[in-house]
Amino acid sequence: MEWIGFANYAVFMAIFICIYALLSLGLNIQWGFTGLFNAGIAGFFAVGAYTSAVLTSPAADGRLGGFDLPFWVGWIGAMVAAALIAWPIGKICLRFRSDYLAIATIGVAEIIRLVIKSEDWLTNSARGITDIPRPLGDLSYTMSQLAYLGIVMAILLVAYLMVERQIASPWGRMMRAIRDNEDAARAMGKDVPYRRLEAFIFGSALMGLGGALFAHFNRSITPEAIDPMVATFLVWIMLILGGSGNNRGAILGVAVVWIIWSLSEIVTDQFPHEYAVKAKYLRIFLIGLMLQLVLRFRPEGLLPEASGERKPVGKPSD
């Protein structure tokens, strides 16, 4: 029955890849298409995860909620909450240019993390929220994982198609214009701050949804899950490696990083147990090395951004 084990593991990895792909897509809208350096992914991930947790978990003492609502209400709520949080942050911070924006968003994410970690009445602080329902979670181990994979894949597909459509539209071309030459875009009469805010909110809502899917998969959410290392910088590595500005690249990057990260542990387990503990650090080294190599030899990522539709100019089209 070995194949069942492999299947379970593969399904688990696929679920994680889909969840992180949503984060990566969200970041791609912000960084890849609009040039906003958001280093606070963990914050929006956390807002989504906790909003959905509060909305859908059964009532508990000592914290907000739970309201025991159906899971889809929680997921929509997660997107709305992440967007609502993104709005004032964007309003204030988007006036900064790239590196300043990065510092500001790191700070915001840290504030969100510390509030979640400290406020009992809101999020049960350091202990986190448990008893979050997983849709179709009553099935057996394998079936329940498969069912969840189906749900997250469907959501990812819808999100991907929506983002693709949005980017191919005039809106997408405008965003790239703003990214590549802000002054020119402004001279063309584009409302640059407003458009950037749109992209920031759109991307953040997707990150919030990713957080909600993660919380429901684990049936629990604790502050440890929103550590910047695993919820912000890992996503950046995935996007840069896959190719920012290309949605398929964003998803491919997630898959490549996660598969190498996860499978490398199986390789390091081959070492004798005296080295087993030390060997774990090899995995982190491997991810770092991979990023270095990509940045050195293929800075545009595995699947680079398409260089835009350069159709032959000649006849004036409509």
Place this chain on the structure above:
Amino acid sequence: MKLFQTAIAAALLGATALAAPAHADVKIGLIGGVTGPIAAMAPPMIASAQLAIDQVNANGGVLDGQKLIGVVGDSACNPQNGTDAATKAVNIEGVVAIVGPHCSGAVLAVANSVTVPAGIAIITPSGTSPEITSLDDKDTVFRTVPSDDYQGRALARTLLDRGTKKVAVAYLNNDYGKGLAEAFKSEFEAKGGEIAGYAAHEGEKASYRSNLAELASGGADTLVILDYGDGSGLTLLRQALENGFFENFVGADGMKSDATFKELGAENLTTFVASSPVGEKSEALEMFNKAFSEAGGDPSAIFVTTSYDAAFLMALAVEKAGGDKTKVAAAMREISSGSGETILPGEWAKAKELIAAGKAIDYKGAAGDHNFDEKGDVPGAYALFKVGANGFEMIGEMK
């Protein structure tokens, strides 16, 4: 691109190498926070669990002389890596049970999304969150470390008995510090004590002087530090001593670390006491200390006793269950129920004979007796320790 294909191919090769597990060995997962925030604490914990496994193998192995193998997985102290490591352990390595994960958040995620659905028993040596008690776990989640609730309350009663009526509390803002602090506060106030300062702090900061000044402004002369003695707890203690903010210091098991007197000097810590879980039979602890020292470990490191006990208990449960992973959880209850022939740390050969003969056994470990309640928790017996010339000395039991 080539490079990635090669890398993936290499990784896949590694995976397929494991496709045919050797049926001669029995595997258990040792999942801990090897990288991440408790990276300093994890290696001794895994080493002590490994000691239990080595003892099992040196004394006849499990079942029909098969070797017990500990597969180390890295939870990095977060749910993402924790569930990944557990999924691999359960599905790829085919472990029959898991010792770990170390951090409460990882325990909750792993139990909820991997081990409870898969029916694998887990036992955590250091997940102290009260949330683990209320898990809907189908009786598969155990722990060898008491919930913070018990220790916080015991510490509060002991302090009041010793005549300390007014304290300030500084706790690390994670599930460990928070759980202890809340239990301590409610018991201390309910029994007539006064909390003159109560504040959380974040770990690994360079200075806690402003936190300390604020806590001291309440007028208490005793500071209760609920933190780790080899991390920010040590910084806190040092700065409180240097600046004379408080006279007396009280810690819980996290603070009972040799780092305190090694760094600060025993002569400066005459007013420092710390509580810690102890076994009723103190010889169990001595046997462990001796064995772990001989194996090159430091027996006073935090959570090594609970890790050792967790691994030894798991080995006993696997033996009792006949290697059937679906029966390990039930067997766990039988081998440490409080009745039967006493088994002490390292007495594997004796335990194996008794199990083979169908006799009841009762493991009494280095960190306590581990008689699980219906939630899979251990109540824990505590004692108060002070710093003496040769390290920590017990000054009395706690009720």
